[in-house]
Amino acid sequence: xxxxxxxxxxxxxxxxxxxxxxxxxxxxxxxxxxxxxxxxxxxxxxxxxxxxxxxxxxxxxxxxxxxxxxxxxxxxxxxxxxxxxxxxxxxxxxxxxxxxxxxxxxxxxxxxxxxxxxxxxxxxxxxxxxxxxxxxxxxxxxxxxxxxxxxxxxxxxxxxxxxxxxxxxxxxxxxxxxxxxxxxxxxxxxxxxxxxxxxxxxxxxxxxxxxxxxxxxxxxxxxxxxxxxxxxxxxxxxxxxxxxxxxxxxxxxxxxxxxxxxxxxxxxxxxxxxxxxxxxxxxxxxxxxxxxxxxxxxxxxxxxxxxxxxxxxxxxxxxxxxxxxxxxxxxxxxxxxxxxxxxxxxxxxxxxxxxxxxxxxxxxxxxxxxxxxxxxxxxxxxxxxxxxxxxxxxxxxxxxxxxxxxxxxxxxxxxxxxxxxxxxxxxxxxxxxxxxxxxxxxxxxxxxxxxxxxxxxxxxxxxxxxxxxxxxxxxxxxxxxxxxxxxxxxxxxxxxxxxxxxxxxxxxxxxxxxxxxxxxxxxxxxxxxxxxxxxxxxxxxxxxxxxxxxxxxxxxxxxxxxxxxxxxxxxxxxxx
Numbered sequence: 001x002x003x004x005x006x007x008x009x010x011x012x013x014x015x016x017x018x019x020x021x022x023x024x025x026x027x028x029x030x031x032x033x034x035x036x037x038x039x040x041x042x043x044x045x046x047x048x049x050x051x052x053x054x055x056x057x058x059x060x061x062x063x064x065x066x067x068x069x070x071x072x073x074x075x076x077x078x079x080x081x082x083x084x085x086x087x088x089x090x091x092x093x094x095x096x097x098x099x100x101x102x103x104x105x106x107x108x109x110x111x112x113x114x115x116x117x118x119x120x121x122x123x124x125x126x127x128x129x130x131x132x133x134x135x136x137x138x139x140x141x142x143x144x145x146x147x148x149x150x151x152x153x154x155x156x157x158x159x160x161x162x163x164x165x166x167x168x169x170x171x172x173x174x175x176x177x178x179x180x181x182x183x184x185x186x187x188x189x190x191x192x193x194x195x196x197x198x199x200x201x202x203x204x205x206x207x208x209x210x211x212x213x214x215x216x217x218x219x220x221x222x223x224x225x226x227x228x229x230x231x232x233x234x235x236x237x238x239x240x241x242x243x244x245x246x247x248x249x250x251x252x253x254x255x256x257x258x259x260x261x262x263x264x265x266x267x268x269x270x271x272x273x274x275x276x277x278x279x280x281x282x283x284x285x286x287x288x289x290x291x292x293x294x295x296x297x298x299x300x301x302x303x304x305x306x307x308x309x310x311x312x313x314x315x316x317x318x319x320x321x322x323x324x325x326x327x328x329x330x331x332x333x334x335x336x337x338x339x340x341x342x343x344x345x346x347x348x349x350x351x352x353x354x355x356x357x358x359x360x361x362x363x364x365x366x367x368x369x370x371x372x373x374x375x376x377x378x379x380x381x382x383x384x385x386x387x388x389x390x391x392x393x394x395x396x397x398x399x400x401x402x403x404x405x406x407x408x409x410x411x412x413x414x415x416x417x418x419x420x421x422x423x424x425x426x427x428x429x430x431x432x433x434x435x436x437x438x439x440x441x442x443x444x445x446x447x448x449x450x451x452x453x454x455x456x457x458x459x460x461x462x463x464x465x466x467x468x469x470x471x472x473x474x475x476x477x478x479x480x481x482x483x484x485x486x487x488x489x490x491x492x493x494x495x496x497x498x499x500x501x502x503x504x505x506x507x508x509x510x511x512x513x514x515x516x517x518x519x520x521x522x523x524x525x526x527x528x529x530x531x532x533x534x535x536x537x538x539x540x541x542x543x544x545x546x547x548x549x550x551x552x553x554x555x556x557x558x559x560x561x562x563x564x565x566x567x568x569x570x571x572x573x574x575x576x
Contacts, residue, residue, distance in 0.1 A: 032132040035119060039544075040065050040089055043127065052112075052132060052216075054105035065130070071101045073176040075109055075221070080547055081361055088116045089128050090551045099135045099183070109219035111135055111183060134216045135183065152189075152312070160184065161315055168323035172330035175207070177323050182210035183217060185296055185316065189309075192274050192297035196227060197324075198242060198290060204230060204263070207292070211274070212300075223273060228262025236264050237281045241293035247282035247310045247317075250295075270295075278304035282317045286325040294320065349378045354447075354455070355542045355568040359550060361514075362561050371440075372512040372563040373402045377410065382449060385413050388510040388565055389442035390464065405431060405440055405487070413444070420444040421460040421482065421495040428462065428487045428495075439488040443467060443510055447567075455502045455569050460495050462487050465513050465527070472505035474535045478527065504571040507545065509534060514560035515553055529553055542568050 026033065026044065032052040035044040045060045053060065053069065060068070066086050070078045078101075080086055088095035094117040102110045112132045119129040152160065167180045182193035195208040204227035209220040230242045237250040239261060255268045270276070276297035284292045294317050298304065348356050358374050371391030379385055387409060391402040408430055412423040424444050431440065445459035445467070459467065459479065463486025466478040481498035485491060502508065509530075516526030533552045537545045546566050554562060 029131065033129060034060065034065070035121065035127055035129050036065050036089065037121060037125070037127040038089070040086060042068075043121065049132070052104075052110070053102070059105065069102045071103050071109060073101055073173060073179055075101070075103070075219070081359070081550060085114065085116055085130065086547075087551045090548045092118045092126065094118065101179075102132075104218075108221055111179065111217040111219075157312055160188070160312075161319065164316055164319050168319055169326070171323075172327050174324060174327045174331055177320070177327050178208045179210070179219075181294070181316070181320050182208060185294075186210055186217060187212040189312075190280075190296035190298050191300045192276055192279075192295075194223075194270065194295040194297065195284075195292060196238065196242060196295070197284075197292035198230070202230065204228070204242065204292075206266070209270075209274075223270065227266055231261040231263065234261050234264070236260060236267070237279075238267055238293060238295065239263055241281045241283040242290060244283050244285060244290040247280065247314050249305055249307065249310075250279045250281055251277060251304070275299045280305040280309055280313050282310070282313045284317045284324065285321045286328075287322070291321055291324050291328075293317075345373070346375055346377070348376050349384060351378070351384050351447075353449075353570045354384075356565065357542050357546055357567075358563070358565050359546050360561070360563045361550065361554070371402050372514060372561040373406055374510070374563045374565045375406055375410070376565060379413070379417055379446070381417075383417070384447040385410075386445040386447060386510060386565055386567070387442060388464070388512060388563060389440055390512045390563075391440045401440070404434065405442070408434065409442065409444065413446075417446075419497060420446050420458055421484075421497045424460050424462050424484075424487075425493075425495050428485075428493065431488050432490060439486065441486045445510070450501070454504070456499055457502055457508065458497055458499045460484065460497050462495070465511065465516065465523075468509040468511070468531060468534055469500070469502070470507045470509070470534045470538050471503050472538055474538045476531050476535045476538075478531070502569045504569055507534070507538060507542070507566060507568050509549070509564060509566050511564035512560075512562055514558055514562035515550075515564060516555075517558065517560060518555035519557050520555070526553075526555070542566060 027046050029046060032048040033046050034042050034049050037043050042060050042063055042065050045057050049060065050057055066080060066083050067077065070083055070085065072078045084095060084097050096113065096115040098113050099111055100114060102112055104110060113135050115131045116128050119127055121127045164181070164184050167184060168177050171177050171180065178195050181195070186193045191212050193208070193210045194206065197205050197207045199205065206224045206227050209223040211218045211220050231239050232243070234240070237248045237254060240248065252271045255264060255271060259265045259268060274297060276299045279295050279297040281293055281295045283290055284294055294313070296305070296313065345360055348358055356376060358376070360372070360374070373389055375385070375387040377385050389402070389405065391405060405427070409423065409427050412426045416422040416426065424442065441464035442462045443459060443464045445457050448456055448458070450456050459482060461483045463484070466480045466483065468476060468478055470476045479498065479500060482496045484495045485493040513523070516530050517523060518526060530553050534549060537548050540548065550562070
């Protein structure tokens with residue numbers, strides 16, 4: 001739904017008792033802006049936000065800003081653990097991002113920069129003010145006259161090629177690489193960027209159509225999608241480019257005659273919908289095959305493309321081809337990794353009276369799975385098994401070793417229901433002879449309901465960071481008993497069990513060392529950070545507790561994956 005040109009909800013009208021920012025100042029901000037509360041709910045918007053996101057204030061207010069607007073480079077909802085806006089909100093800090101993706105009311109994507117800063121909505125009620133504005137490249141291009149010729153100097157061309165190489169080789173995501181390519185060329189060289197890709201079975205997909213309008217890049221999803229097959233004999237520019245022929249120019253007159261193929265029909269539609277008067281089309285070649293084609297089009301600029309523009313376009317697509325080759329290879333590996341992750345990280349059981357949640361964050365520079373893992377499953381008699389472990393490494397080898405160890409542990413737990421230490425002792429003996437990655441740590445716990453209505457935790461620890469117990473009033477302690485040697489050393493070790501009664505509404509956290517380790521400080525410092533932050537979050541909902549704990553405790557220089565389980569006990573006085 002298109003928003004009205006002006007208006008917006010004044011801050012003091014949107015937030016009951018809000019002090020501070022007067023409505024005229026909020027509306028006077030030259031960028032799109034809205035305010036959120038400490039949960040990320042939009043409580044005020046200005047008219048520029050309505051216009052930018054193509055939503056009325058009534059559609060924006062009282063909505064979760066992240067869920068409603070934030071997207072990844074594929075246009076999919078962005079996981080909360082990857083949301084920089086949310087992390088800044090949770091940690092009460094000022095932050096910014098040069099380029100991120102958001103959706104509008106009509107479903108199109110916007111490339112935007114953002115700035116977030118803490119803001120006190122009223123006494124004791126904190127939130128944040130968020131500003132949105134065009135990325136730096138778009139602002140610079142917007143300062144030029146879009147209707148005039150913008151011929152690049154030789155220095156400009158070299159700078160563009162260098163920036164293209166840097167931008168495209170620094171991502172291994174195909175869609176992100178395409179959007180970066182579009183952002184580099186639009187509006188610097190053209191008003192439109194269109195990318196058609198050919199897959200492994202020669203099917204064509206119009207993967208990206210990007211338009212520059214009103215100072216921002218807008219993705220035109222309505223012009224994207226599957227394309228007809230590539231005709232083998234067609235002389236039309238796009239068909240030739242998709243077969244790997246040299247770059248060429250095109251205009252609406254190129255497609256005025258009867259179309260010779262389905263692709264020609266789509267090109268007629270493209271010129272009609274975009275109002276392009278001139279286009280340059282070049283193949284995107286990989287090392288062994290043609291990957292697709294890039295079309296740059298002009299509709300706002302008066303000057304048409306000429307043959308002198310084609311060498312630069314070919315240099316750009318040559319770099320794009322190398323980047324897409326690498327990205328496709330990585331995506332194949334990532335698909336394998338993500339498939340493994342879905343099978344290796346289990347569904348959590350439903351335990352009456354208990355809240356249980358889990359988080360897994362992969363290593364930043366590795367595949368999507370690694371050696372950190374969690375497990376939780378129901379046992380006979382109403383008991384619940386909990387485990388968190390870590391196999392050295394964060395790659396597919398570590399993931400394979402983790403799967404072996406986790407599955408063996410499940411078997412030993414079922415055959416030794418009463419004693420976590422006995423199950424881990426048998427696991428230690430087995431990994432030396434069976435597991436491909438025998439060096440590992442693990443905490444194994446058995447949770448049971450006692451006759452007095454309270455939950456009791458029986459656990460043993462094989463070289464792993466100790467669990468953390470936090471009470472509802474913010475008292476906290478690490479459960480350091482029953483600590484033994486890690487698995488796979490070959491040294492005989494006597495393992496013991498420990499037991500603790502869990503207070504009502506207490507939170508238990510089992511975690512891997514990726515949550516607390518840093519090159520800048522010792523493990524003890526990391527554990528103390530975990531304890532203090534967990535204590536301060538004790539009365540948040542369990543999901544909010546878990547999200548905030550990740551955001552506030554995980555070190556910025558962390559290069560390991562993280563897994564943790566968190567559970568919360570009920571208040572026996574409220575049972576039934």
